[in-house]
Amino acid sequence: MRGAWMIVAALGALALPVRAETLADVQQDLTVLQVELSKLKRELSTTGGSQVTVSGDVLQRLNALESELSRITAKTEELEFRVGRVAEDGANRLGDLQFRVCELEPGCDLSKVGQIPPLGGEQASADLSPAPASSSGTDxxxxxxxxxxxxxxxxxxxxxxxxxxxxxxxxxxxxxxxxxxxxxxxxxxxxxxxxxxxxxxxxxxxxxxxxxxxxxxxxxxxxxxxxxxxxxxxxxxxxxxxxxxxxxxxxxxxxxxxxxxxxxxxxxxxxxxx
Known part of the structure; x- marks a missing residue:
């Protein structure tokens, strides 16, 4: 019995792999890049004077930042998806172990075994816009x-x-x-x-x-x-x-x-x- 709970604890500890770069880090980088991109775009905007020109260096910087911004955005979405799937899968595995442990433990009431929440305590986001009124029997x-x-x-x-x-x-x-x-x-x-x-x-x-x-x-x-x-x-x-x-x-x-x-x-x- 004690060994089974040790397995549960070990699974919980290994469910979320350690990452050198967290979502918060990625989002912070994204914010910084957006600010820098806005600055460069302002540099490329004319003020009405015909003497204002744009150097090649600025354009190169702009292109590089746009490319990096796309990379960071894609990486953020990938990490969010992976974390959500790992959290849900980990919770499902813990719930399965909890069910099995209860089956093995004398006197355990299976009807009172609680549902394991997703690891991390957060749910993946979904489109929460209210659905329009329907006449197909929603009630x-x-x-x-x-x-x-x-x-x-x-x-x-x-x-x-x-x-x-x-x-x-x-x-x-x-x-x-x-x-x-x-x-x-x-x-x-x-x-x-x-x-x-x-x-x-x-x-x-x-x-x-x-x-x-x-x-x-x-x-x-x-x-x-x-x-x-x-x-x-x-x-x-x-x-x-x-x-x-x-x-x-x-x-x-x-x-x-x-x-x-x-x-x-x-x-x-x-x-x-x-």
């Missing part, structure tokens, strides 16, 4: 808040793939959706959708992990009761009957008015829960 989607541009359409595409039985494609679309709109209003619903798709594809263990993430990360969301119910059902299918019984009992306790209370009780009877 039927299980979310609260404003959607980013194209967010509804991307979610519905994944949902349609799931409903059509194309489980592999649906799982991929939901995964891509969560990467594109991290921590968005539809994040918990996307986790449940991905879990259903994985379940349909026969990957019960990964489906259970998605349901666990949806419930533990968003216990007050509209899909939390369904996520908790499905988590309990999958735990039972995986042979963890005691944990399944406890988890399924929590559906009625935590969400007494939910439509999934009855389904959870039926599953409890199926697993012969006391």
């Amino acid at each position: 039927a989607l299980p979310y609260e808040g404003e959607l980013a541009v194209s967010e509804e359409a991307d979610f519905r595409s994944a949902q349609e793939a799931l409903e059509s039985g194309d489980f592999a494609r649906a799982a991929d679309l939901f995964a891509v959706f969560r990467e594109t709109y991290p921590q968005g209003p539809l994040e918990p619903a996307a986790l449940v959708g991905e879990g259903k798709a994985l379940e349909g594809a026969g990957d019960t263990r990964e489906a259970a992990r998605r349901y666990l993430d949806a419930y533990s990360g968003f216990p007050d969301s509209k899909v939390a009761p369904e996520a908790l119910y499905r988590l309990g059902a999958k735990l039972g299918e995986l042979g963890s009957t005691p944990e399944a019984c406890v988890t399924l009992a929590e559906v009625g306790t935590r969400y007494p008015g939910s439509e999934y209370v009855q389904a959870a009780e039926e599953s409890r009877r199926g697993f012969a829960c006391q």
